[in-house]
Amino acid sequence: MRRTLYLFRSGRLRRKENTLAVETEEQRRYFPVENVRDIFVFGEVDLNKEVLEFLCDNEILVHFFSYYGHYVGSFYPREHYNSGYMVLKQAEHYIDPTKRLNLARKFAEGALENILQVLRYYHHRGKDLSEYIAAIERFLKSALPSCQTIEELMAVEGNARSYYYESFNVILEDSPFQIEGRSKKPPTDPLNALISFGNTLVYVKVLSEIYKTHLDPRIGYLHATNFRRFTLNLDVAEVFKPILADRVLFTLVGKRMLSPGDFDRCGSAVFLSERGRRTLVEEFERKLQSTFHHRRLKRNVSYQTILRLELYKLEKHLIGEEEYTPFVSRW
Incomplete structure (x- = not known):
């Protein structure tokens, strides 16, 4: 079952083969991409073009929020189903x-x-x-x-x-x-x-x-x-x-x-x-x-x-x- 990935701590989001790697000062965690429904980013998270392409290919949206939890915007990948x-x-x-x-x-x-x-x-x-x-x-x-x-x-x-x-x-x-x-x-x-x-x-x-x-x-x-x-x-x-x-x-x-x-x-x-x-x-x-x-x-x-x-x-x-x-x- 796909689940939402919530990122509260500041760090980095990157691709590691077919997984998403979340790196913070305290630890590094890996999430198989097929298990991720979407991503909610609350912390100061760095990510690059490579991971955005990876997310796009796997139809994963990323939603960004301000320090106080206000919705800022979304990375909305190219639409696969719109007609x-x-x-x-x-x-x-x-x-x-x-x-x-x-x-x-x-x-x-x-x-x-x-x-x-x-x-x-x-x-x-x-x-x-x-x-x-x-x-x-x-x-x-x-x-x-x-x-x-x-x-x-x-x-x-x-x-x-x-x-x-x-x-x-x-x-x-x-x-x-x-x-x-x-x-x-x-x-x-x-x-x-x-x-x-x-x-x-x-x-x-x-x-x-x-x-x-x-x-x-x-x-x-x-x-x-x-x-x-x-x-x-x-x-x-x-x-x-x-x-x-x-x-x-x-x-x-x-x-x-x-x-x-x-x-x-x-x-x-x-x-x-x-x-x-x-x-x-x-x-x-x-x-x-x-x-x-x-x-x-x-x-x-x-x-x-x-x-x-x-x-x-x-x-x-x-x-x-x-x-x-x-x-x-x-x-």
Whole structure:
């Protein structure tokens, strides 16, 4: 099974025959290239043209992050699976206002459905979240269906998430962390730092999976296709952030796996320390590799697999084979 290679320490990444060698001051480690899905670089890592060619030949993406864990960009190898036909279909569904609104609404619906699943999960475990569940249901059943523009959809989805983030203080009422509102650039408290970093991991994971399909990541629907490099991954990630990033956050904080010492302050900004990022990444990978019984497929699948299957469903929608319905978790 291919796994993500996370590089937190500074050092060098190079090719050694048919393996990737990671060299730091402390040690040298080797990773067979066939076992590497993609690479997330957080440290100051040197690499040369030879290793980039090697990664390109093996269809391995490299994602780069700043010192504080902000996504910087990706080495996106030449595309092996993109087809002109699929690009035309993506463009067709973007240019046609009705088709674009239909897809954008589905991404927003999937996001709110999974937010509801998270809230119900914790409500059934003794947290009084009835107020938040009722609010999200109203957004889902009344506000979203009445939206006639992308801007209205984005506003409704944003308002729903504001209510949702308020519920974090109830879910995590016995923890040392509280949230006073969503702050992104920069995050101003530990929970916002966790939300931002977790969301970033989901965005980039979806981007890696898009590379393995016929889809072009530059054409999104809920998020406008513009001069930004990638948008389709942002759309699909909306569906999965509640059940991946947020569930991991609740596990880490609820089980006291993170403490105030796992965060760094820089002025008013708060960021995860290296240890904090490592801890979150380990739990995030455990979540991705965990399996559940898929009712339609009638077999156990991992969340990592579900990301790819979601993209295949989107492909079928674009070519007119089957209407897209977003994945909704059923715990």
